[in-house]
Amino acid sequence: MSKAQRHIWQSPGLLPGLFSVLAMLVLWAVASQLTERPQVLPAPWVVAARIWSLAASGELWFHAGMTLFRVLASFVIAMAVGIALGLWMGRFRTADHWLNPALVIALNIPALVTIVLAYIWIGLNEVAAITAVALNKIPVVTVMLREGSRALRPDLDDMASAFRMGRLERLRHVVLPQLAPYIAGAARAGISLIWKIVLVVEFLGRSNGVGFKIHLLFSSFDVAGVLAWALAFVAVMLLIDLMILRPWEARANRWRRDEA
Amino acid sequence: MRLDLTEKHFSDRKVLGALVLQVERGQRVAVLGPSGIGKSTLLRIIAGLDREFSGRLSGEDRLAVVFQEPTLLPWRRALENITIPTGCDTALARQLMGEVGLAGREGQFPRQMSLGQQRRLALARAFAARPDILLMDEPFASLDAETAARMIDLTAALLDRSGAGLILVTHDAGEPARLGANPVTLSGQPARLQQALPSPGA
Numbered sequence: 453m454s455k456a457q458r459h460i461w462q463s464p465g466l467l468p469g470l471f472s473v474l475a476m477l478v479l480w481a482v483a484s485q486l487t488e489r490p491q492v493l494p495a496p497w498v499v500a501a502r503i504w505s506l507a508a509s510g511e512l513w514f515h516a517g518m519t520l521f522r523v524l525a526s527f528v529i530a531m532a533v534g535i536a537l538g539l540w541m542g543r544f545r546t547a548d549h550w551l552n553p554a555l556v557i558a559l560n561i562p563a564l565v566t567i568v569l570a571y572i573w574i575g576l577n578e579v580a581a582i583t584a585v586a587l588n589k590i591p592v593v594t595v596m597l598r599e600g601s602r603a604l605r606p607d608l609d610d611m612a613s614a615f616r617m618g619r620l621e622r623l624r625h626v627v628l629p630q631l632a633p634y635i636a637g638a639a640r641a642g643i644s645l646i647w648k649i650v651l652v653v654e655f656l657g658r659s660n661g662v663g664f665k666i667h668l669l670f671s672s673f674d675v676a677g678v679l680a681w682a683l684a685f686v687a688v689m690l691l692i693d694l695m696i697l698r699p700w701e702a703r704a705n706r707w708r709r710d711e712a
Numbered sequence: 713m714r715l716d717l718t719e720k721h722f723s724d725r726k727v728l729g730a731l732v733l734q735v736e737r738g739q740r741v742a743v744l745g746p747s748g749i750g751k752s753t754l755l756r757i758i759a760g761l762d763r764e765f766s767g768r769l770s771g772e773d774r775l776a777v778v779f780q781e782p783t784l785l786p787w788r789r790a791l792e793n794i795t796i797p798t799g800c801d802t803a804l805a806r807q808l809m810g811e812v813g814l815a816g817r818e819g820q821f822p823r824q825m826s827l828g829q830q831r832r833l834a835l836a837r838a839f840a841a842r843p844d845i846l847l848m849d850e851p852f853a854s855l856d857a858e859t860a861a862r863m864i865d866l867t868a869a870l871l872d873r874s875g876a877g878l879i880l881v882t883h884d885a886g887e888p889a890r891l892g893a894n895p896v897t898l899s900g901q902p903a904r905l906q907q908a909l910p911s912p913g914a
């Protein structure tokens with residue numbers, strides 16, 4: 453744990469990274485002062501003040517919480533189904549042959565089409581929203597895990613069979629550790645994709661959440677509000693990546709490093 | 713353990729011909745043969761890892777395998793590499809690690825150990841499964857002479873103590889005598905078993 457954190461805070465890219473964020477803020481501030489119409493590009497401090505008042509009123513936490521709930525629910529479903537499908541297709545060629553055409557089609561269906569169809573077929577409700585997001589993500593997870601399952605070491609399979617390891621033991625100690633880098637990759641790529649799709653789902657058919665708020669603000673052309681909600685939620689997602697996903701990835705890879 | 717093999721082929725290539733191999737608890741047999749003759753193939757059939765052969769494999773004995781490579785779980789520590797695959801308890805695993813000279817290394821990951829140490833860990837793991845018959849696939853190859861000699865003595869001592877039988881496959885004609893194993897050779901195309909001629913080195 454301490455190792456992983458030192459890894460982040462002492463990385464040589466930290467200082468340039470901070471400066472580049474600072475430079476973007478300065479550029480934004482200058483541009484906002486030069487424009488004739490401040491309502492189209494409000495200054496950073498205007499947006500910051502909006503975030504502050506949203507946080508103080510509690511509105512931010514309610515809607516961000518709803519969005520986060522949808523992100524997590526569809527994330528868990530997409531990862532579980534994607535891992536199972538990917539493992540199955542990677543290990544059994546027949547399964548791969550039968551499911552691959554469906555997978556290729558699924559990969560190429562635009563997110564918007566899935567969302568609209570889910571709302572029409574299932575109804576304007578939470579189940580449809582979460583299903584639509586999960587359906588968008590499942591094919592991507594499946595492809596990554598299929599790749600990982602094809603790379604599973606046959607010698608370790610033999611070892612497990614020779615010692616008659618049980619199914620669950622095998623999954624837990626032989627298969628999943630080998631898939632961990634692929635799962636971590638799919639998780640990190642997945643969470644950033646999923647929250648963007650969740651906003652669209654909320655924009656189109658929910659009455660709470662960050663996407664719903666952006667819909668309202670878009671109708672009243674309130675750019676400061678749109679930016680405030682977007683930036684606040686980006687911060688939440690970055691925090692999740694930094695505090696949960698990265699440390700977990702580092703822990704899963706501990707055996708690769710030499711310990712003194 | 714008894715194998716009545718009619719034949720074994722990969723696609724259209726016949727690797728092993730008709731042969732019979734019977735080994736019981738306490739018996740030691742070494743199958744000798746040059747590289748590529750089909751020794752690993754034979755051992756995989758006996759271990760139940762390859763079921764695509766014609767013939768019959770019978771017997772109720774508990775088998776354990778020491779593979780050509782250590783074949784450890786890189787993401788599990790040394791002690792867990794014994795307890796997880798075999799399901800044995802920690803006390804036995806610790807005791808076996810001591811017996812193969814790995815005491816104090818229980819918490820290390822395999823890649824922190826030398827090849828010789830990894831091989832001894834694989835040996836400890838096999839004995840942790842309390843086998844009636846131990847199957848070994850060239851377990852002393854690619855070790856330096858001194859390390860190999862130590863590991864051969866260790867194997868012999870563990871076999872003596874546990875009373876397990878042994879099927880060893882190797883290309884080194886010197887190994888059977890040092891393990892007190894009855895040598896048979898695998899030769900021909902497709903390969904069959906022959907009683908070994910007394911080798912000059914033995």
Ligand SMILES: Nc1ncnc2c1ncn2[C@@H]1O[C@H](COP(=O)(O)OP(=O)(O)O)[C@@H](O)[C@H]1O
Nearest residue numbers: 722723727745746747748749750751752753754
């Ligand atoms: N899975 C396989 N598919 C096709 N041919 C194989 C396979 N495994 C082994 N062989 C072939 O069978 C022969 C015997 O191999 P092997 O049993 O590994 O020999 P040895 O262990 O005596 O060196 C070799 O010619 C090898 O190329």
Ligand SMILES: [Mg+2]
Nearest residue numbers: 751752780849
């Ligand atoms: Mg071999």
